[in-house]
Amino acid sequence: MEAAADEVVRLKSASQAIDHSGDELFGCPLAQKKIVIVGSRDDGTTTVLLEALHVRGREVAVHASFEELGHSSLQSTGTVFVLIGSLCQDALYSCVAALVSSARHINVIPIVEYADQEKAAALLELGCVDYLLSPFSETQIDALLRRQQHAETAEESFVSCSQAGRRLLSMAQRVALTRAPILITGETGTGKELMARYIHRFSAGDEAPFVAVNCAAIPEQMLESILFGHERGAFTGAVSAQPGKFELANGGTLLLDEIGELPLGLQAKLLRVLQEQRVERLGGRREVALDVRVIAATNRDLQQEVAQGRFRADLMFRLDVLPLHISPLRERKEDVLPLARSFIRKYAPLDAELELLTEDACRALLQHDWPGNARELENTVQRALVLRNGLFIQPRDLGLQAPAPSLSARDEQPVAVLGETGKAALRASGKWAEYQHVIDTIRKFDGHKAKAAQSLGMTPRALRYRLNAMREQGIQVNF
Numbered sequence: 001m002e003a004a005a006d007e008v009v010r011l012k013s014a015s016q017a018i019d020h021s022g023d024e025l026f027g028c029p030l031a032q033k034k035i036v037i038v039g040s041r042d043d044g045t046t047t048v049l050l051e052a053l054h055v056r057g058r059e060v061a062v063h064a065s066f067e068e069l070g071h072s073s074l075q076s077t078g079t080v081f082v083l084i085g086s087l088c089q090d091a092l093y094s095c096v097a098a099l100v101s102s103a104r105h106i107n108v109i110p111i112v113e114y115a116d117q118e119k120a121a122a123l124l125e126l127g128c129v130d131y132l133l134s135p136f137s138e139t140q141i142d143a144l145l146r147r148q149q150h151a152e153t154a155e156e157s158f159v160s161c162s163q164a165g166r167r168l169l170s171m172a173q174r175v176a177l178t179r180a181p182i183l184i185t186g187e188t189g190t191g192k193e194l195m196a197r198y199i200h201r202f203s204a205g206d207e208a209p210f211v212a213v214n215c216a217a218i219p220e221q222m223l224e225s226i227l228f229g230h231e232r233g234a235f236t237g238a239v240s241a242q243p244g245k246f247e248l249a250n251g252g253t254l255l256l257d258e259i260g261e262l263p264l265g266l267q268a269k270l271l272r273v274l275q276e277q278r279v280e281r282l283g284g285r286r287e288v289a290l291d292v293r294v295i296a297a298t299n300r301d302l303q304q305e306v307a308q309g310r311f312r313a314d315l316m317f318r319l320d321v322l323p324l325h326i327s328p329l330r331e332r333k334e335d336v337l338p339l340a341r342s343f344i345r346k347y348a349p350l351d352a353e354l355e356l357l358t359e360d361a362c363r364a365l366l367q368h369d370w371p372g373n374a375r376e377l378e379n380t381v382q383r384a385l386v387l388r389n390g391l392f393i394q395p396r397d398l399g400l401q402a403p404a405p406s407l408s409a410r411d412e413q414p415v416a417v418l419g420e421t422g423k424a425a426l427r428a429s430g431k432w433a434e435y436q437h438v439i440d441t442i443r444k445f446d447g448h449k450a451k452a453a454q455s456l457g458m459t460p461r462a463l464r465y466r467l468n469a470m471r472e473q474g475i476q477v478n479f
């Protein structure tokens, strides 16, 4: 106890020392920040962690105690893994609290004994950005590093864990490298605008302008001047000259959302601007040269619109050079839980690293068809965070039906061989419901894996890999 109290005092002095330098690292991407491991344990945890971080190319320093963690090393540090096994609980809280509150730029990640995982919640409340349960595997370290990176870019990151989603992202990264127009199609709420922002950031970076126009939301008579700009006196009420959205997006990206709603008359003008890469304001005589990446988005079938005479074929061909289709959420169920968790991180950042979704909630989310796609899921999660009774989210908080009895209740449990600790670990990692869903789906199709894979939004090969991974984790899968 005395040693622990001593540790607190030493930590306090170390953290006071860095107090005034705390903000220097604000804004430095976490992925590039150095990692410091403080303390050590003789159960091999330190070595495993150190090796895993080295293998992942992270710069790591190890300090035996908080005392060593002085001013200079903290200045160049972004993440501190604290190995806290040697401290008693009270001392642990004091240490972490002092470190968190005095060095805001540091991401403190305590390593908590598996048996102590309830305490992890309290540590998060103190301001730790994450925690690692010991013993841990390399997969958990990967997940943790990913979570950190994700948290940083959460605002505009495009969550995609399903095969369809990953394919889409890699396509998007490739098309982002060109300057040709991109047409993003997909049902409402699938993330078309988010994808456009992703492509913009990927190709032009944060500095260049990103301008979005919703062609359906602007009255037809105003749309022309909003898109192309006007000179003073160009029409009644044009009291001053205004640049259009094309000019405002020069050097960056212009998103023409709901392009299917663009009136036919303006379609001809848009085609001309795209072909010539120049724009002339209404009432103007001077043309402005453009360097704008145009992304059009629609939830309509443009070919059908062309067939019905509502959309110009030549404009469609011009826009459709690089098509990207975002499939509806019901066809990429693997994205549902990662998306739900990303929305929890967005709306309840303080609780975010806990698995707030109960197993029933996960299964209810997976069983729902999400006609409103990611937007409906986002609204549902946001509402559930407000309505929940207590910390965890239940199906009723989501406004969803409690799921049908799980396979485990109907049949012999596929995870029976795991034992209680293994099951708890699976639950904690949030994988339990996903695995259950895979098994339920295969059962639903009477063991027909190709059909199950299609329903799960993955290829039969990916399903085979998934089942192998489940077997490796000790789950009895007899398909």
Ligand SMILES: Nc1ncnc2c1ncn2[C@@H]1O[C@H](COP(=O)(O)OP(=O)(O)OP(=O)(O)O)[C@@H](O)[C@H]1O
Residues within 6 Å of the ligand: 157, 158, 159, 160, 186, 187, 188, 189, 190, 191, 192, 193, 194, 195, 257, 299, 339, 342, 374, 375, 378
């Ligand atoms: N893959 C994703 N990852 C994270 N958030 C997403 C994802 N897809 C959609 N969202 C979120 O869902 C909401 C709706 O997305 P967005 O507005 O981009 O959809 P949209 O397809 O453009 O919709 P609409 O057709 O109605 O204009 C946004 O808040 C967006 O951030």
